[in-house]
Amino acid sequence: MSTLIEVRDLLVVRGGLPALQLADLKVEKGEILAVVGPNGAGKSTLLLALGRLLPPQRGRILFDGQPAAAESDTDYRRRIALVMQDPLLFDTSVFDNVAAGLRFRGIDKDEIRRRVPLWLERLGIPQLGKRRAGELSGGEAQRVNLARALALEPQLLLLDEPFSALDPPTRIRLVGDLGRLLREQGVTTVLVTHDLEEAARLADRVAVFLGGQLRQHGLPEQIFKAPVDAEVAAFLGGMVW
Numbered sequence: 043m044s045t046l047i048e049v050r051d052l053l054v055v056r057g058g059l060p061a062l063q064l065a066d067l068k069v070e071k072g073e074i075l076a077v078v079g080p081n082g083a084g085k086s087t088l089l090l091a092l093g094r095l096l097p098p099q100r101g102r103i104l105f106d107g108q109p110a111a112a113e114s115d116t117d118y119r120r121r122i123a124l125v126m127q128d129p130l131l132f133d134t135s136v137f138d139n140v141a142a143g144l145r146f147r148g149i150d151k152d153e154i155r156r157r158v159p160l161w162l163e164r165l166g167i168p169q170l171g172k173r174r175a176g177e178l179s180g181g182e183a184q185r186v187n188l189a190r191a192l193a194l195e196p197q198l199l200l201l202d203e204p205f206s207a208l209d210p211p212t213r214i215r216l217v218g219d220l221g222r223l224l225r226e227q228g229v230t231t232v233l234v235t236h237d238l239e240e241a242a243r244l245a246d247r248v249a250v251f252l253g254g255q256l257r258q259h260g261l262p263e264q265i266f267k268a269p270v271d272a273e274v275a276a277f278l279g280g281m282v283w
Contacts, residue, residue, distance in 0.1 A: 052101035072228040076245035084254040123191035131175035161189040181212035
């Protein structure tokens with residue numbers, strides 16, 4: 043397995059204060075990395091830095107071995123897709139919502155007609171193509187949001203609490219479906235979540251952030267069986283693997 047993302051000596055400042063200090067972190071190609079921690083731990087700051095939406099004060103992000111800063115924002119963002127907690131769909135059909143990013147990137151119409159039904163099928167919502175976004179349930183809307191991101195065939199998928207607004211049964215189904223899909227397609231993914239069970243179910247590795255710093259990372263069973271210190275153990279709250 044080779045490295046897609048490597049972060050070195052990263053410092054991100056927000057509101058005049060250090061929000062994230064990260065000496066080193068790697069994300070391997072095809073890996074699902076879950077980033078967990080309490081509010082204010084630096085999780086979303088990391089995601090925004092990886093998405094080039096928040097510039098670091100110091101440090102480097104390497105993308106497939108090359109400095110990310112060497113590319114323009116536009117070229118870099120064509121390699122990634124970002125999914126937030128709220129779907130923010132357009133008031134058009136589901137098909138047009140999934141096609142929106144493809145059209146923006148200049149993908150030809152035949153390829154759009156191929157990709158959109160394919161990703162609606164993969165997300166389990168092929169019947170929704172003609173429905174308007176405003177008629178969708180919360181779970182359906184988030185599946186459309188994920189289809190829109192994955193239809194771009196990104197090298198890196200960034201997920202920021204994508205399931206937190208869903209009711210428990212809907213969230214459990216979507217987490218299971220998405221986990222299978224990401225592994226089948228080999229999509230390199232960084233998932234920010236406050237839900238430890240969700241992280242354990244989805245991730246190949248878990249990274250625990252506290253106070254803007256990476257405190258422990260490794261396989262889920264390693265993290266939950268052997269917290270590195272008392273602070274990490276307190277955050278994990280006695281969760282048993």
